[in-house]
Amino acid sequence: MKPCCETSAPKRKVSANAILGLVAVILVGIAFVSANAFGATKKETVKVWGNCGMCKKTIEKSLKGVEGIESASWDKNTKVLSVSYDDSKISMKKIEEKVAAVGYDTQNVKANDAAYNNLAECCQYNRKK
Ligand SMILES: [Cu+2]
Numbered sequence: 001m002k003p004c005c006e007t008s009a010p011k012r013k014v015s016a017n018a019i020l021g022l023v024a025v026i027l028v029g030i031a032f033v034s035a036n037a038f039g040a041t042k043k044e045t046v047k048v049w050g051n052c053g054m055c056k057k058t059i060e061k062s063l064k065g066v067e068g069i070e071s072a073s074w075d076k077n078t079k080v081l082s083v084s085y086d087d088s089k090i091s092m093k094k095i096e097e098k099v100a101a102v103g104y105d106t107q108n109v110k111a112n113d114a115a116y117n118n119l120a121e122c123c124q125y126n127r128k129k
Contacts, residue, residue, distance in 0.1 A: 040088045041070060046096060048074055048081045049105040051125045058123070062102040063095065081106075 048059055056074050059081060063072040068089030074081045083095055096106040103115035105128040116124065 040086045041084055042087045043082070043084050044092055045080050045082050046092065047079055047107040048099055049079060049111075049125045049128050050074065050076065051123055052076055054120060055104070055123050055125070058102055058119070059099055059104055062098050062104075066090065066095075066098060069095070 050056070050059060053076060056076055059074045060072050063069045063083065068086040070084040070086065072081060072083045072095075081099065085092075085095065093108070096109040099106050100109040100111045101115060103111050103117075103119045103123075104125075105111045110128070116127070
């Protein structure tokens, strides 16, 4: 005796394939969107004048919580600030301006004089000429 649903079985197979296809399309879509979301991250380095560990804290704090900044780390020996950021949200120029605003000269932006004068004495580095 043949099962009564024999004729409807192939149909079900087709719709299962259609669902699989749809799932595949959705997964590819999600992968594409997330690749875009993470693909904007850029890593760059820029010279920032400064002296010590306290400078490091001040420089890094100036970028903490800033929209688009993923990480920022300044090396007191090399005087290089390494920054990971989303270039659709912030530019390198803006990043340097943030650091300059707290009193530190950067490669392309001169520090705010009042902020520089407010730095602890040990942090008043020899300014860039
Ligand atoms: Cu310092």
